Amino acid sequence: AQSVTQLGSHVSVSEGALVLLRCNYSSSVPPYLFWYVQYPNQGLQLLLKYTTGATLVKGINGFEAEFKKSETSFHLTKPSAHMSDAAEYFCAVTPFGESGGGADGLTFGKGTHLIIQP
Amino acid sequence: DAGVIQSPRHEVTEMGQEVTLRCKPISGHNSLFWYRQTMMRGLELLIYFNNNVPIDDSGMPEDRFSAKMPNASFSTLKIQPSEPRDSAVYFCASSFVLEATSRVYEQYFGPGTRLTVT
Numbered sequence: 001a002q003s004v005t006q007l008g009s010h011v012s013v014s015e016g017a018l019v020l021l022r023c024n025y026s027s028s029v030p031p032y033l034f035w036y037v038q039y040p041n042q043g044l045q046l047l048l049k050y051t052t053g054a055t056l057v058k059g060i061n062g063f064e065a066e067f068k069k070s071e072t073s074f075h076l077t078k079p080s081a082h083m084s085d086a087a088e089y090f091c092a093v094t095p096f097g098e099s100g101g102g103a104d105g106l107t108f109g110k111g112t113h114l115i116i117q118p
Numbered sequence: 119d120a121g122v123i124q125s126p127r128h129e130v131t132e133m134g135q136e137v138t139l140r141c142k143p144i145s146g147h148n149s150l151f152w153y154r155q156t157m158m159r160g161l162e163l164l165i166y167f168n169n170n171v172p173i174d175d176s177g178m179p180e181d182r183f184s185a186k187m188p189n190a191s192f193s194t195l196k197i198q199p200s201e202p203r204d205s206a207v208y209f210c211a212s213s214f215v216l217e218a219t220s221r222v223y224e225q226y227f228g229p230g231t232r233l234t235v236t
Contacts, residue, residue: 034224043122043209043227090161105151105163105174106225 002027002093006109014117019063019078021112023091026072033074034092034106035065044090050074061085086116120144122228124210130234136198139231142191143212151225152185152195153209161209167193168215200235207232 007022025031032051036044048059055067061084065076074091092106123142131137143150151166165175167187175185182201187193197204211225 036227041229043229044211045227046224049224105166105177107163108161110160 002031002107004091004093004107004109006089006091006112008112009110010113010115012115012117013081015083016080019076019081019085019114021076021089021091021114023065023074023076023109024072025074025091025093027093031093033065033067034094035059035063035074035076036090036092036108037061038088038090038111040087047076047089081114081116083116083118086114088113122210122212122226124208124228124231126231127229128232128234130236131200132236133201134199135235136196137200137204137233137235139195139208139210139233141193141195141210141228143193143210144226145191147212147214147226148190149213149215149225150187150193151211151213152193153211153227155207155209155230156205164195164208197233200233202235205233205235 003026005024011021013019034049035047037047038044047063048057048065050057050067058064063076063078065074067074088111090111091109094106122144125140129137149168152164153161154164155161162177164177165185166173170187170190183197185195195208207230209230210228213225
């Protein structure tokens with residue numbers, strides 16, 4: 001079984017400041033990790049993902065995340081916040097490894113609402 | 119590509135009525151997922167299909183919920199009878215899974231159906 005914890009249901013930063021959204025996971029097998037963004041009244045859009053290989057992954061809109069196995073973390077960052085980044089962000093995990101046999105659903109964190117102050 | 123299509127976008131119904139939500143996945147995708155989003159519980163996986171076959175329905179809350187996928191381009195989620203606590207946004211997502219790896223790389227979400235049961 002796997003789970004995701006996102007620290008902070010709301011994060012507020014000033015425009016131009018660093019964005020840091022925290023995500024910790026637990027998984028009995030090596031995970032695949034994802035960050036999704038949800039704008040008001042819309043579906044979820046993939047920001048970036050980690051599967052294997054390089055632990056620092058870059059996504060759309062200037063976001064990046066680093067997989068740290070020792071810390072079981074996958075924090076999302078962006079050097080300079082923009083007003084258009086205001087949205088709900090979800091970290092998600094799906095198991096990788098021995099649980100084959102087809103697709104597996106994603107387990108999502110509760111989400112972090114990012115507020116950008118002008 | 120039109121993306122994942124869901125209908126209706128909004129549904130208001132009275133307690134006890136039957137509700138049917140519809141989803142058309144992205145052409146060529148072979149996996150389909152139904153999620154429910156509420157303020158209290160966040161995003162929950164209800165059921166997913168691979169090659170039109172239900173793989174895991176352990177997230178379906180109770181027998182009032184049922185899902186079908188009669189072909190690769192259509193799926194329904196039915197609630198009968200509906201209750202006020204079923205009020206939520208229901209998302210459909212699709213993905214492609216290579217049988218050789220059986221891994222999900224990313225899921226593409228529809229815009230959701232906002233269900234209100236009074």
